[in-house]
Amino acid sequence: MSYELVFEVERGDFETAGGASRKIKKTLQQLGISSKIIRKVSIAGYEGEMNLAIHSWGGTILLQVEEKEIILTIQDSGPGIPDLHLAMTEGWSTAGVEAQRMGFGAGMGLPNMDRNADHFEIESKVGNGTKILMKFFL
């Protein structure tokens, strides 16, 4: 038996940003997932949500809960990351002024996702968009 939940995140949607992470957390609690794993998924999910709002033209978060793992897929339709290696470097950020004013843009987004997920994959192509796949083992 598997469970799926999809969220759409629009560009610049700071007011409701965090909503998907909150819903994900509550859902996982109700499914009886341990709080340690929930914390990791929450942090990674929140970073993903913020990335969609700050850097992308909008995208989706897909939560899948399987018997043995939780899969979080974050996908957008652009603009894509030109240099993935640089983007994965801690402290490196292209966040805009508005996002920086709100305290984002510390350049910890992707590294933080990588650190919290048990499995992390990212593929990105300028013009096509970015897809991040994270797995958390139960």
Added chain:
Amino acid sequence: MDKLLHSVYLDEAKCLGCTTCLKNCPTGAIRVRGGKARINESKCIDCGECIRICPHQAKLAKTDPLSKINDYKYKVAIPAPAILGQFKTSYSIDRILSAIKALGFDEVVEVAYGAEIVGRALKYEYHAKRYPKPLISSACPAVVKLIQVRFPELTDNICRLKSPMALTARLVRKRLREQTNYQNKEIGIFFITPCAAKATMVNNPLISEYDQYDHIDGAIAIKDIFSDVSGLLNDCNLQESIHNSTPDAFSWAVSGGESEYLKNKNVLHVDGIQNVISVLEEIECGKLDGIEFFEGLACIGGCVGGCLTVENNYVAKMYIQERAKQIKQESIIHLSEEYVKNIYNTGMMHIKERILPRNPEPLDADINKAIEKMKQIEMLESKLPGLDCGSCGAPGCRALAEDIVTGKAKEIDCIFVLKDRILELSQLTNELLQVEHPTGKTSE
């Protein structure tokens, strides 16, 4: 008083089942059943929101009557710092304490005394480095319970120093044991409380932070003694110099008071339960990683806003701040740093038990069954109107869907679903009426 999981309770005679409290409960602990707003014990955190919001005063907090002090030979009152916010600053602290003593106590010791020691010990605890960042204050028991219930992954961040209340009781008992002939059980120590959550702490053995040597025998509501104390202010035997608090210490009564003790750290203090929830959500998802100490207080303004106080919380805060300015940093007792450190090092300030999560119950222990139930909930939710009107007795449509799947409610508890069913039924009735019966007359 019975040992209770929580202190907030319902006066059934006064409850109209109006649903006002439903949506204001931060943990969704209330359901209206049989026309009464019942509280789910395991979810209630004693924040007192329902007590404040109920238009019919049907939600109350269980506290002890003043008469309970007569069960003890030697009676000690330990008033919360918030007590000073209840009276104009023209009344000296000594006068307020003397008036409380005149209620029948042998001695009054401000909890601010313990607050000064706990406050100064905070820096040692902070540097003990056994906590994930940020260190979270344990001062507000409602917030501690909130974290256990709604933010279980942050329980390890909660500071495990005892509350000023428990430490004050312990030091008082220690002194009386050493200096008098009273037996421990002959001494009655009563906390004068601004809120329901502290009352629970006194009476709840489950999260007891104290042993027999810092036992507190009862919690008396500030509002229950307020008028008597007011009457005695000008008419009691004034004892000079019985106060022992510093302005820093009694400022624990307002939000940010405790944080002042760590002012060279990145501290964040937040008051009001909904605000505390919003900020904890940010902490939880790692957004506020620069914060080193978080002080969250359930009541607006801090303890001065407790649901068992009398004075308006903003006015009370002003009184506290005025007093702090008037007294400056002078104080009757000068606790040396060595004294504080000694107490800290004995370990008597530490809560022995771990603060554990009180995870909300999953839909099912088996993940496959839980997923199945989750799908049922979502299917049901999509059929409900989404108005969150509360008429079904649950705080919202999602909550009703969850209640239905867990067998605590039924679909037709929703009046809109019920209306649709009635419509279906009336259509069927109509259809049946149209059917020609062999022996009946035709309508023309």
